[in-house]
Amino acid sequence: MKEKKGIYQFIIGLMILGIAFILSITVGRYHISIEDFGKILLGRQVDATIKMVFFHLRLPRTIMVILGGMGLGIAGSIYQMIFKNPLATPDIMGVSSGANLGAAIAIIFFTGGSFVLGFTAFLGGLLAVFTAIGLTNLSRDKGISSIVLAGIVITSMAQGIIMMLKYFADPERQLAAIEFWSMGSFAGITLDKLLAVLPFFILGIIILFLLRWQINILSLSDDEGRSLGVNVTVIRTFAIIGSTLVVASIVSVTGLITFIGLMAPHIGRIIRKKNDFNTGIFSGIIGAIILIIADSLARSISSSEIPISILTTFIGAPYLAYLIVTQDRRL
Amino acid sequence: MFLTNLWKRGIVVTLVIALLISVVGCTPKDSTTVDVEDNQEKENVVELAEENVDEEPVEEIRIVDHLGREIVLEKEAERLVSGYYITSSMLIALGLKDNVVGIEAKADTRPIYALTAPELLDLPNVGTAKEFNLEGTIGLEPDLVILPIRLKEAVESLEKLGINVIAVNPEDMDLLKETLAMIGEATGTMERAERLIAYYDGKTEEIEKLVADKERKRVYLGGNSDFLSTATSKMYQNYMIETAGGKNVAGDIDDTYWANISYEQLIAYNPDIIIIAPGASYTKEDVLNDSRLASINAIQNNEVYVMPGDVESWDSPVPSSILGTMWLTSILNGEDYPYDKFVDDAVSFYEDFYNITIDREVFSR
Numbered sequence: 001m002k003e004k005k006g007i008y009q010f011i012i013g014l015m016i017l018g019i020a021f022i023l024s025i026t027v028g029r030y031h032i033s034i035e036d037f038g039k040i041l042l043g044r045q046v047d048a049t050i051k052m053v054f055f056h057l058r059l060p061r062t063i064m065v066i067l068g069g070m071g072l073g074i075a076g077s078i079y080q081m082i083f084k085n086p087l088a089t090p091d092i093m094g095v096s097s098g099a100n101l102g103a104a105i106a107i108i109f110f111t112g113g114s115f116v117l118g119f120t121a122f123l124g125g126l127l128a129v130f131t132a133i134g135l136t137n138l139s140r141d142k143g144i145s146s147i148v149l150a151g152i153v154i155t156s157m158a159q160g161i162i163m164m165l166k167y168f169a170d171p172e173r174q175l176a177a178i179e180f181w182s183m184g185s186f187a188g189i190t191l192d193k194l195l196a197v198l199p200f201f202i203l204g205i206i207i208l209f210l211l212r213w214q215i216n217i218l219s220l221s222d223d224e225g226r227s228l229g230v231n232v233t234v235i236r237t238f239a240i241i242g243s244t245l246v247v248a249s250i251v252s253v254t255g256l257i258t259f260i261g262l263m264a265p266h267i268g269r270i271i272r273k274k275n276d277f278n279t280g281i282f283s284g285i286i287g288a289i290i291l292i293i294a295d296s297l298a299r300s301i302s303s304s305e306i307p308i309s310i311l312t313t314f315i316g317a318p319y320l321a322y323l324i325v326t327q328d329r330r331l
Numbered sequence: 332m333f334l335t336n337l338w339k340r341g342i343v344v345t346l347v348i349a350l351l352i353s354v355v356g357c358t359p360k361d362s363t364t365v366d367v368e369d370n371q372e373k374e375n376v377v378e379l380a381e382e383n384v385d386e387e388p389v390e391e392i393r394i395v396d397h398l399g400r401e402i403v404l405e406k407e408a409e410r411l412v413s414g415y416y417i418t419s420s421m422l423i424a425l426g427l428k429d430n431v432v433g434i435e436a437k438a439d440t441r442p443i444y445a446l447t448a449p450e451l452l453d454l455p456n457v458g459t460a461k462e463f464n465l466e467g468t469i470g471l472e473p474d475l476v477i478l479p480i481r482l483k484e485a486v487e488s489l490e491k492l493g494i495n496v497i498a499v500n501p502e503d504m505d506l507l508k509e510t511l512a513m514i515g516e517a518t519g520t521m522e523r524a525e526r527l528i529a530y531y532d533g534k535t536e537e538i539e540k541l542v543a544d545k546e547r548k549r550v551y552l553g554g555n556s557d558f559l560s561t562a563t564s565k566m567y568q569n570y571m572i573e574t575a576g577g578k579n580v581a582g583d584i585d586d587t588y589w590a591n592i593s594y595e596q597l598i599a600y601n602p603d604i605i606i607i608a609p610g611a612s613y614t615k616e617d618v619l620n621d622s623r624l625a626s627i628n629a630i631q632n633n634e635v636y637v638m639p640g641d642v643e644s645w646d647s648p649v650p651s652s653i654l655g656t657m658w659l660t661s662i663l664n665g666e667d668y669p670y671d672k673f674v675d676d677a678v679s680f681y682e683d684f685y686n687i688t689i690d691r692e693v694f695s696r
Contacts, residue, residue, distance in 0.1 A: 028593075028595045029592075029593055029595040029596035029599045030595040030596070030598050030599040031599065048626065049598065049626035052622075052623060052625070052626065053594075053595055053598055056622075056623050057593070057594050057595050057598075057623060058595065107556075111612040111613070113612070113613055113617065167462075170437075170440075171459070173554075173555055173556040174556065176556065176588075176589070177556040177557065180591065185591060187559060187591055187592065187593040187594075188557075188559060188593075188594075190594065190623060299593055299595075302584065303581065303583055303584045303590070303592060303596055304563070304581075304584050304586070304591060304592055305590075305591045305592060305593055305596075
């Protein structure tokens with residue numbers, strides 16, 4: 001009975017996501033008529049510009065939004081499981097701050113455009129997390145508190161360097177560019193960028209998927225995990241690496257996206273009343289739905305793009321507040 | 332244990348007492364200086380009032396700045412500090428470069444100084460808009476400090492210390508002219524300031540006549556940090572495009588700052604002409620080779636131009652920014668105002684007002 005209910009939740013979630021996807025793909029600043037959509041779907045000949053807009057801009061952007069929402073939701077959920085703390089997000093290991101630092105360095109020192117920026121942001125995110133993992137391994141106690149402390153050290157160091165860079169930045173352009181980057185946007189997503197980050201995203205998801213049973217065990221206490229024959233430290237490290245690949249591949253092309261990583265898992269748990277790997281996947285669907293609504297608004301409210309993090313916050317927060325008030329939550 | 336606690340307490344009490352003494356020691360001093368200043372100000376006002384009554388010629392220079400403050404100078408200011416690149420460039424244009432004793436930080440990033448007044452680069456810098464160096468400025472003993480209005484706090488601090496400050500906000504053509512007039516008045520260079528203003532007015536009128544009955548081409552201006560950030564309706568760049576006889580495609584975005592748009596929006600705008608802001612982090616080739624933009628008129632007709640920035644960035648209201656409007660006019664209405672004519676005008680502008688001869692090759696389109 002309970003299993004069945006779980007499946008229904010997934011089906012309903014996916015249906016809502018599917019509807020959101022279809023609605024989202026019809027929304028944009030370049031007008032594509034319903035007939036043209038029909039022609040595209042049937043593979044008929046359409047105007048070259050419409051084809052280019054659809055296949056190189058609109059579709060990649062919408063797919064990136066879904067991947068982004070899913071990735072952040074799943075990664076956030078896994079962090080909350082392996083750290084056994086509902087306030088954990090991938091940010092605590094420094095991936096966002098590292099990516100932010102990488103982006104800031106590219107904005108100030110390099111002029112290679114958005115690909116260089118994405119590359120340095122991706123590297124920054126990975127480097128920050130690997131440094132934090134290395135720091136944890138140097139500590140005598142390799143438990144959760146050491147990881148969290150290492151994450152705090154790396155995050156604050158990255159933030160410190162960012163502040164220094166901001167201080168030296170040209171306030172008219174560079175400082176503004178850094179600030180805008182940290183508010184996130186899907187406006188610059190193109191097919192090339194999507195294809196560039198896709199392998200890393202998939203690799204991260206595969207790592208997490210292969211570890212799904214061990215991650216379920218990690219959500220119990222460390223001692224229980226050990227007695228079940230799981231090498232807690234190694235599994236946790238790999239789960240962190242997998243999540244980091246996912247998050248870094250997203251934020252390197254979109255900039256920081258707040259709220260999804262923390263709140264989607266909460267919403268997922270409250271609906272499913274469970275805390276396991278499948279809830280993580282469900283949180284990913286929730287994340288994708290929130291993000292797709294947010295991005296549809298971001299690109300349609302006005303001619304200028306609204307930073308995505310403003311909208312994710314305003315859409316997700318009231319819903320979470322509603323759930324806190326109305327639902328029973330003992331997870 | 333008890334003893335150490337006692338020690339600690341002793342130290343704390345001593346520190347608190349020391350703090351109290353220093354505070355008490357400072358306060359009366361401060362308040363007296365303020366009082367003296369206040370009195371002086373009152374006396375000044377009284378004196379002025381008396382003078383006005385007598386209707387004697389008043390020698391003081393009175394200026395109302397962009398914060399609405401009234402500044403009274405006893406004589407023309409000689410030692411000048413400029414904390415803003417626009418006013419620093421203005422001081423050069425007004426022939427005052429030998430009077431400048433301090434300028435804003437990062438002056439070496441703006442080529443106009445190296446070209447026209449390299450000695451300014453050796454002057455002490457008074458900081459940036461983020462970190463203004465108050466003590467350094469006071470140490471220079473200036474007769475007049477010129478600051479942007481966003482440094483309001485520094486303006487107030489300097490004012491309290493009895494240093495003359497003008498706060499300026501040259502954000503558009505009118506405010507630029509007002510700023511020029513203020514500085515001209517304060518430094519006794521009004522004649523030259525008026526000559527500049529007359530040049531602006533003359534050229535603007537000429538261009539307005541020239542483009543009056545012309546069809547307005549649709550212009551997209553790519554910002555310098557990102558091609559997809561563009562100038563909005565309340566920006567100086569928008570004024571330049573409209574004056575030069577173009578139509579800013581993003582003019583419907585009602586904002587005062589660069590707006591980020593999407594590729595889709597740009598394709599929907601379909602501009603006839605694309606202008607890249609001076610000092611952009613991307614090149615004309617990047618734009619021309621971007622396959623996603625291929626359908627846009629400007630790309631198909633190869634109408635992508637980079638605004639020159641090797642002398643000054645004309646897309647901000649610097650004293651030479653009229654050249655930006657003129658350059659744009661030559662791009663948009665080349666048959667009536669050919670590019671070569673523009674280069675002639677630009678070269679003679681810098682000869683007249685900045686006393687330098689700029690190589691024609693420095694300008695480009």
